[in-house]
Amino acid sequence: MGLATSESAFTRGTEYSLSRLDTFTDLFKKYGINWARKYSLWPMPFGTACCGIELMAVGASRYDIGRFGAEAMRFTPRQCDLLIVAGRVAIKMLPVLQRIYKQMSEPKWVISMGACASTGGVFDTYAVVQGIDQFLPVDVYIPGCPPRPETILEGLMAIQRIVENDGVKSSAERGRGLGMVVDAPVQVAVPLNVEKSVN
Numbered sequence: 252m253g254l255a256t257s258e259s260a261f262t263r264g265t266e267y268s269l270s271r272l273d274t275f276t277d278l279f280k281k282y283g284i285n286w287a288r289k290y291s292l293w294p295m296p297f298g299t300a301c302c303g304i305e306l307m308a309v310g311a312s313r314y315d316i317g318r319f320g321a322e323a324m325r326f327t328p329r330q331c332d333l334l335i336v337a338g339r340v341a342i343k344m345l346p347v348l349q350r351i352y353k354q355m356s357e358p359k360w361v362i363s364m365g366a367c368a369s370t371g372g373v374f375d376t377y378a379v380v381q382g383i384d385q386f387l388p389v390d391v392y393i394p395g396c397p398p399r400p401e402t403i404l405e406g407l408m409a410i411q412r413i414v415e416n417d418g419v420k421s422s423a424e425r426g427r428g429l430g431m432v433v434d435a436p437v438q439v440a441v442p443l444n445v446e447k448s449v450n
């Protein structure tokens with residue numbers, strides 16, 4: 252009888268310890284591993300048109316994508332986990348884009364940057380893909396023609412939020428992508444004579 256009681260106490264104690272360990276592991280995953288992951292995204296830029304130039308501006312000193320830990324743009328898909336499609340995609344280029352996506356490591360995310368990548372933009376022709384989401388799982392759409400660098404950073408932060416909230420499942424598990432649309436940040440117009448008025 253006494254032995255049975257001590258055994259059940261032992262079992263309860265073990266279960267309690269394991270549940271505490273699970274909680275600790277979850278917290279460590281969310282606030283440790285996912286925190287590190289969100290600040291070490293490695294983008295694969297697929298720039299085909301003018302949006303690609305705007306993407307370059309995000310890497311330069313004024314907007315400095317390095318502040319978000321995503322400045323290591325690689326041109327080798329196997330080392331990347333964030334595909335940024337910047338510009339229109341011709342039907343002939345589509346197999347190349349799909350191959351690049353397949354070569355990227357899991358878990359991976361996709362940003363569709365600008366009107367052309369998301370909808371074909373003004374290029375409503377048989378030769379241009381009318382939205383890459385017909386062929387790739389897009390997680391974040393960045394609106395604009397072209398999107399301003401601030402909006403691109405908004406899109407990057409949206410991906411970071413996905414990662415932080417444990418959205419690190421493989422793309423096969425996540426299905427067709429999360430399809431989030433970011434808003435362009437509000438631009439505040441600063442009058443040119445602001446210094447004069449202050450003085």
Ligand code: SF4
Binds near residue numbers: 303337365368372395
């Ligand atoms: S969305 Fe506008 S800026 Fe971007 S590739 Fe198309 S035409 Fe160029």
